[in-house]
Amino acid sequence: MKDGLSRLALPHEKGCYLLVLCLSTAQQIRVGKLGELTFQAGFYLYVGSALGAGGIAGRLKHHLTSQKRHWHIDFLKSMAVLQEIWYRGTEWGGECQWATELSKFSQLSCPHVGFGASDCRCVAHLFYCPEPTALLSVRAAMQETSRILVLP
Numbered sequence: 001m002k003d004g005l006s007r008l009a010l011p012h013e014k015g016c017y018l019l020v021l022c023l024s025t026a027q028q029i030r031v032g033k034l035g036e037l038t039f040q041a042g043f044y045l046y047v048g049s050a051l052g053a054g055g056i057a058g059r060l061k062h063h064l065t066s067q068k069r070h071w072h073i074d075f076l077k078s079m080a081v082l083q084e085i086w087y088r089g090t091e092w093g094g095e096c097q098w099a100t101e102l103s104k105f106s107q108l109s110c111p112h113v114g115f116g117a118s119d120c121r122c123v124a125h126l127f128y129c130p131e132p133t134a135l136l137s138v139r140a141a142m143q144e145t146s147r148i149l150v151l152p
């Protein structure tokens with residue numbers, strides 16, 4: 001995965017990112033303190049922020065290369081395939097702002113309350129999308145404010 005990462009040319013600016021993960025079959029996954037959760041087959045959109053020194057590139061390096069399970073998303077990520085990375089600079093607000101925007105899409109639902117949102121007041125930072133055409137329409141709506149990377 002490291003070679004793939006170096007070809008992605010991710011920015012070092014600070015901002016927010018969104019991981020699009022695909023789960024091909026329904027799974028029971030133990031997610032840290034949230035315990036054992038059921039995930040239906042489909043797409044999962046996870047929003048996070050990258051405000052550290054390495055910016056977006058540094059944060060995504062963790063997601064693309066580390067096997068550590070620290071954040072809620074690390075547990076889901078270990079069972080799913082990362083398909084796309086969306087990202088945008090801080091001028092569009094923080095991760096909670098992005099999660100609020102996503103919560104307004106009828107194509108998306110909240111699979112597990114509290115996922116990725118231990119430290120804020122959002123319902124969750126994880127969204128579920130059952131099928132590809134719905135995902136495409138959300139992506140199209142986000143293209144004005146976000147950069148979209150589709151992984152090979």
Ligand SMILES: [Zn+2]
Nearest residue numbers: 096120121122
């Ligand atoms: Zn939040």
